[in-house]
Amino acid sequence: MDLMGMVNQAIASTDTEANSGLVGSLLGSLNNAPVENNKIATIASSVQGLLQQQSQGNPSALMGVLQNVAATGAVDQLMKTEQVSAIAQRAGVDPAMVRNITPLIAMFLVKGSNAKGGCMLQNVLSGQVDLGQMAGLINMASRFK
Numbered sequence: 001m002d003l004m005g006m007v008n009q010a011i012a013s014t015d016t017e018a019n020s021g022l023v024g025s026l027l028g029s030l031n032n033a034p035v036e037n038n039k040i041a042t043i044a045s046s047v048q049g050l051l052q053q054q055s056q057g058n059p060s061a062l063m064g065v066l067q068n069v070a071a072t073g074a075v076d077q078l079m080k081t082e083q084v085s086a087i088a089q090r091a092g093v094d095p096a097m098v099r100n101i102t103p104l105i106a107m108f109l110v111k112g113s114n115a116k117g118g119c120m121l122q123n124v125l126s127g128q129v130d131l132g133q134m135a136g137l138i139n140m141a142s143r144f145k
Contacts, residue, residue, distance in 0.1 A: 041138075
């Protein structure tokens with residue numbers, strides 16, 4: 001399934017907080033970030049890989065961490081400083097940008113998932129959805145408003 005299809009599924013689901021306005025707002029925030037959308041996609045893809053390593057196939061175990069990162073911006077609860085630096089190097093951005101973008105990605109995942117991590121997070125962890133497609137989705141932010 002592509003990321004757009006997963007977003008539409010999350011919006012249609014009755015057990016997630018996702019709705020068109022919220023998704024549009026989150027994507028708009030990412031679009032307004034001082035980072036090129038393709039670099040945001042690289043960050044998102046790297047975060048996906050990190051989450052897949054940490055989850056051990058259990059999305060509900062990550063929901064609390066992602067909720068906290070989304071609410072507080074405390075990226076260090078999700079990744080170590082050297083992981084932030086490695087993602088920044090891979091994306092060609094300053095580590096501060098990884099720290100600024102990751103909470104928005106966490107919010108995107110939390111709002112598109114149910115309380116147990118089903119829907120969006122589960123599909124991201126299984127690899128059925130590629131967060132690397134984020135750049136194309138960000139470019140379509142206005143469709144969700």
